[in-house]
Amino acid sequence: MVVTAERTPLYDEHVRLGAQMTNFGGWVMPLQYSSIREEHRAVREAVGLFDLSHMGELRVKDEGLAQHVVTRDLAHLRPGRVQYALLCNEQGGIIDDVLVYAVADGGYLLVVNAGNQDGDFDWIQAHASSPSGGGQGSIPSPSGGGQIREPRCGKASVSGGGSVLNVGREWALIGVQGPRAAGLVQRLTTSELGGVKYYAFIEGSVAGVACVISRTGYTGEDGFELFCGNVDAAKLWRTLLEEGRSDSIRPAGLGARDTLRLEAGMRLYGNDMDLNTNPFEAGLDWTLSLDKDFIGRDAVLRARERGLERRLVGLKMLDRSIPRHGYPVLDGGRRVGAVTSGNVSFTLGHNIAMAYLPPQLAAPGTPLGVEVRGTAAPAEVVPMPFYKRPHPK
């Protein structure tokens, strides 16, 4: 079987920088450039640059449709604001976790996980009651400020002609993350970024490239995610690397992205949650607006009534063993759960994990073991996130 992994518009940049590439969610992505440890440290202490162009972007213009498929009430999400939310199936299982951008000219942009983008698109498309707006050019034309327009691109290969558009393959996404990220991006734009709060976005120009400038991230640090057209991606990437030299910028791969998000207690779809996980178990019930109707609401309510059988909790290892996905969690000699994500925490200096455990074992301080190659390594339950940045903005 030959599986062709897709390349982002920054593929050549990664190769030029000597990155080790890996397949992730059907995409060839940089795993690391030099050292995961050093890339991790750069994001915590200075600034790191990420290619996130594998992420999917779905334009859902029909507000009713968006409300129907997304777990969180979007009615009060003002244009220019972003919310974290879930897509659930009728059984209340998690299809994906997404960022919802409220767009000024109506509707929403959903930023979805790379490996789920086509599935999410099909799912939402299937729930579109009437395929509206499919007649003429379905890409909104470039327009004034405060609106997301489709970025300029060589050719339109946007799928879907109705109330959902899959624009992910036309958009590049570059993450600029770390305490020096805001200063760096500010030097490259005339937009005033001080007013762009966490989980807000504006449209502007960065390094002469038309971008959506979003104050979001998956690292636990301050920073921006910049959406631009594929054709402009390399220019933006290179300019950020060049201008960021004085900030000790480093390109950072998926390895560091994973160790950073784990410290920040952020779930990874496919590891820490999937179709067999309900939002309560995953600790994501805060994304449920149970007073509105959405797909999976009834199932989620039933799950709440039944009560939790397991919960996602944080574990701190008390020795140097490395907990990894799938390792059993032990209480005494009894298997009580399994690790979903685990690794070294470079920032904290010990090893950490997320694991599903029975609620009665979820209290911080509970002593447990993680089975590592046949031996129970000592661990204890700790609150998540494991790491919080010192001075949140």
Place this chain on the structure above:
Amino acid sequence: MPDLSGLRFAETHEWVAKDGETATVGITEYAQSQLGDVIYLELPTVGQRLEAGARLGVIESVKAASDLYSPVGGEVSEVNQDLKDHPEYVNQDPYGKGWVIKLRAVKDNPKLLDQKAYDEFVQGQSHS
């Protein structure tokens, strides 16, 4: 690059430097580059006997846990204690301060590769 002409290599990417009846074992530059940042090693105890090709321990990088194999038979005479606090030595200096164990009463393993043969083996691997 250090002089590797006296070393022998296993296809599982360990090196061995023999000195009479004793030997020092580590992992190769290629292995450390593939593993990435080493964060933990699980090593045998002194006195343990190892056959050639036997599992001698586990090396964990940020990416994954991998088994280590002894390229020659012998008895463990020393383990590199510095790696407990500085597993990154394996990345920084795999043929020097990143050595892993020392063996005594070493038995030869005729299947090991010399440097040229190992380099060719690695070339073949990275193009496969």
